[in-house]
Amino acid sequence: MTATSTHVDLAHAPFRFVISLLALSGLLLFGHGAFIHAKAMLAQVLLERAFAETVATGHATKPWSWADTTPVARIAVPRLHASAIALAGSSGQALAFGPGHVELTPDAGERGVAVYAAHRDTHFRFLRDIRIGDEIDVTRSDGQTFRYLADATAVVRFDASGIDPEASGHQLVLSTCWPFDALVSGPKRYILHATMIGANS
Template sequence: MRALLQGKTGRAAAAALLIVCGLALTAQGAWIPAKAILAQVLLERAFAETLASGHPQKPWPWADTVPVARLTLGGESYIALAGSSGQALAFGPGHVEGTPQAGEPGTAVYAAHRDTQFAVLRSLMPGDPVTVTRSDGTTVTFRVTGRRVARWDASGLDPQAPGRHLALSTCWPLDAVTQGPLRLIVEAERMEQP
């Protein structure tokens, strides 16, 4: 009888341990998307303050970046941060260092994670509009011209290309669970102002 009770107790403990591990893995998997959603609320507030004051506002006191633009694409709107470091991309799209502001001569590049904000790139097609509102209040509209896949270190994007272009980049394939060297790049050209 004692062996039977010990066996049941051991199985119950093992089942409890498996349940706790499953809950921990579920929480870990939900953390990044939840953080991205909450961050966008704080970033919207900081971006509104930036537009109103004309001075960059941090979204939270310990932030090492500031909101620089609002991207509106595929029916969604996201606040983009200065820089494309892992710390910035954990909270939203990042304006890639060394590229011009959207609407200025050259190619402005924004990057984000494929499983948060830039999951929307899946549905962008040639002809679709992308609107960028910069922190100086300037709003620029682009029209998607194409999409392609390239290695991260061979994107062919030129920040000083003639014209006024926009590139949105995220990891490829969109449904992968691990990082890889490929990026989906959605390219757009500035629409002429009337």
């Protein structure tokens, strides 16, 4: 190897290092994203089993031994063939595994506004595809199913949603972060509102 070729190789060394570093960073980010989605999918399988057992036995069943929450409802959109098991509470830990039933809001089927929240890139990804007029079915842990009709959407600040849990009627709100394709969390929330149209025991 000549002195000239050695000089060229050394000149390109920092460039190659940067390219390698970027490639490694990309792989790590992809792996992290894949892990989050895999965890979400596995969690829903375990939650489905726990929810089915809860409905069958009438006793709240934890999805895994160390869980500090239990499944309380199944939210389904028949047209989209989409569903998710919701957990009691909307803490960060609960939302890592499924939609959360927001504290101090009534259960689905009860008078007022039942509110469920979830992440836009996993459990409530299907919210972007719901249309006004779509049916949303919520099955509670007691086996009762309540049918709702999607009738409005809004984008609001997380601290100015305007939702009154004690409002009249039997209403449902599904909430997630906005915009759907953002890479980081922001202050805005996408709100899907629905009104109850029936129930099946």
